[in-house]
Amino acid sequence: MYDAPHKDKDVTQNDIKISARDVQVFYGDTQAIKDVDVEIDDKTVTAFIGPSGCGKSTFLRCLNRMNDTIDICRIEGKISIDGEDIYDPSIDPVQLRAKVGMVFQKPNPFPKSIYENVAYGPKIHGMARNKAELDEIVENALKRAALWNEAKDRLDSPGTGLSGGQQQRLCIARAVATEPEVLLMDEPCSALDPIATAQVEELIDELRQTYSVVIVTHSMQQAARVSQKTAFFHLGNLVEFGDTEQIFTNPKDERTESYITGRIG
């Protein structure tokens, strides 16, 4: 059940990056998230686990206000990043999303070239003053996503022509290229084979050096392997939140224990 993590779990020195207080989310009349309080550390991988429909993806999408695009979705409570309330009217969701990158469940490269896919974010945010700078950003992003060696000779071929795992790493490169501070990953490996999954997991561990990474996953092994902190969601409630090791070896709540031992979910 529990794979021994290969990285140290020492996270005590990190600052709080995201803090959520008393968050409620409604889709129309149904409440998807109830009273969630959570604090996500900087330079840490935080995993959200829980059975299907428990609200973990919904909560993740609150963190970069992607739920704004759903008309019937309503959010209460306070979520702040670096102490700044992201639902404050003065905050522009477009700028927020540049700061909080996201990788989706299914690889979704644009029907453009590999280069254009990665360069898209930097272009719309005016991050490069000339072609040379843009080239450098693209190269660095692809290197960080461990895709450079495979893609460097075919930067002009379409991103949709890559394999599933490569596409997902391209999407990670695309998110990394805008230099976000937080990276949200919504089940990034669910459409990938085990080898591609291993590559992406390794990548997540690398990214932890620079970003605060929040990952939603169905696989408890994956949560155990990649994360330092784990939050367990059940029926819209945040049941338990703590160090990954503690959650998997010594859960305090019996629902958590039932879930990780496979009795519910």
Add this chain to the structure above:
Amino acid sequence: MTLAPFVILLFAAFVGYAINLRAAQAIRADGVRLHSLESFHGLFSLLMVIVPVLTLVLIWLAVEGAVIDALLMASLPAGVLDGLGSGAIQLIGAEIRSIAGGRVFGTPDDWKLEAAERLIGYRQASSWLLIVVVTGVSAGIVYFARGRVASGFRARQRVERITLGLMIFCAVVAIFTTVGIVAALTYETFRFFQMVPVTEFLFGLNWEPQIPIREDQIAAEGAFGAVPVFLGTIVIATVALVVAVPVGLMTAIYLNEFAPHAFRKTVKPVLEILAGVPTVVYGFFAILVVAPALRQFGASVGLDVSGNTALAAGGVMGIMLIPFISSFADDALSAVPQSLRDGALALGATRGEMMLNVLFPAAIPGIVGGVLLAVSRAIGETMIVVMAAGLMARMTINPLDSVTAVTVQIVTLLIGDTAFDNPKTLAAFALGMMLFIATLVINIFALRIVRKYREIYD
């Protein structure tokens, strides 16, 4: 009288159905397992009656007239047709038929009256014979079909095969109709090009399709250079697309991405109403509202605007095409997966940037396909240009001038008394042929683009 065979046929079909159904039910009631359901045995009889007998009746009615005519002409007294041309013989036939129909002019010759009597006799005989044949054949088939009912008889497969044949026939009807249209068009076009050289038609810059009615009449020789006519169509279609493409695309983009739900729900049906307005009504709008308005506006800025400009016709045609383009573009944009929208938004793109950089390029093949289909509609559109565009073919690309269009010329050439042995009338077919080829090429091109695009996201 002509209805009777059909009534008999339907009656026989239902009787056959009922008989076979009962027979099959009886077999089943005896505890024998049937291969096919009872209703398939019934349907087998029904289809076996309807398909061949209906074909027989239709063929009979189609050739009946010709056979009776031939009999009639052969029965005329010897010598009356000697030395007459085919036209005169046809006239005599027509006269006899009108006498038989009770319309007698003057005092016809006795032999014509006798012939009319015989004609009525032939017709009655034919009707009765048809009724007898239909009854006999139907009864025979019903008996035959009843004989086939047995526990092992594969009625379902037979019914399925007949149904399949009917479906193939229906599918082929459209193809044969197209072939027929092309053949008719080609034949007349060919005759036209025997009188007027192809090069003059394709490259001539002068279009004056008047032909003197009498040999000695003083009138210009007809000139059949189609270039100015096609130029007119191109000018009008261009104006139409300049109006329709941007407005249609903007409408689609707004409705697809930016419009509040309630607004979208109201506007889409309204656009569909616009698509359903008959083109003749658009024609009214063009001549009663747009053309005078343009003229007044032109006068106020010191321009001499003609009464039936390409601008008025093309502009109104553009309005007609707006819903066409917007619904095509809307479909193309909706087909772009939500994941691409999410991907762009999550990178911090605004909705505008997402639309411009991601959705639009992904949807462009579908949009181009829609625009090309709109082009072929614009050049084939008839009623608006007949009402709002001019008649004189001119070599001009000024949209404020009066220009004509291919479809307008076809209509004018074929209106009134037309003789199919002079180039004036046949020119219409040549124009039609060119138009057909142009729209065909554009449609094939458009469909190919649309199909290619479909493969990307499936």
